[in-house]
Amino acid sequence: MPDITQTTFDEAYWESKPPSIQKLRDLDVTDGPLGALTGSTRYKAALALANQGFVVDVPIMIWGWDPYLTMQLRQTYGFSVVPSALGAMNIKVSTDLADYPPMVPPPPPPAPPTNPVGPCSVGDIYLSVAGDTSPDQAKHSDARGTFIKHVVLTPFGTESYWEKIG
Secondary structure, three states: OOOOHHHHHHHHHHHHHOOOHHHHOOOOOOOOOOOOOOOOOHHHHHHHHHHHOOOOOHHHHOOOOOOOHHHHHHHOOOOOOOOOOOEEEEEEEEHHHHHHOOOOOOOOOOOOOOEEEEEEEOHHHHHHHHOOOOOOOOOOOOOOEEEEEEEEEEOOEEEEEEEEEE
């Protein structure tokens, strides 16, 4: 394993976490009545994230301890895993950078369609495009003409289509 600097490890550690966890790094650990123990901004945010199912490493993410030094200390004591904040998951003890790949954020949601009227189905009836949330009786015009949306309840659920009216 190549030599790792504390700074390199710390950056890799935080960059491997989801964006909401990464934000903890910037919060104050001492602004509560008992500092990092309870009531601090960081403590409250971390606890909320843990309750949402995120893995929260208490000494690093709540108390503000250095990730590299914390992992080294755990290794010195022979730990291979430690419990997360709520004990629901284990955290691997490692100083190997390969265990901390950068977090790739999910792609942004697709933009809503600019033209909700899809291809012609039959006659003057046109399909709705995926993601169309136009309400019943909405009107839309494009180069093909003017359309009115119909939303109908069928035995198979709600169906929608566009009717060409001009």
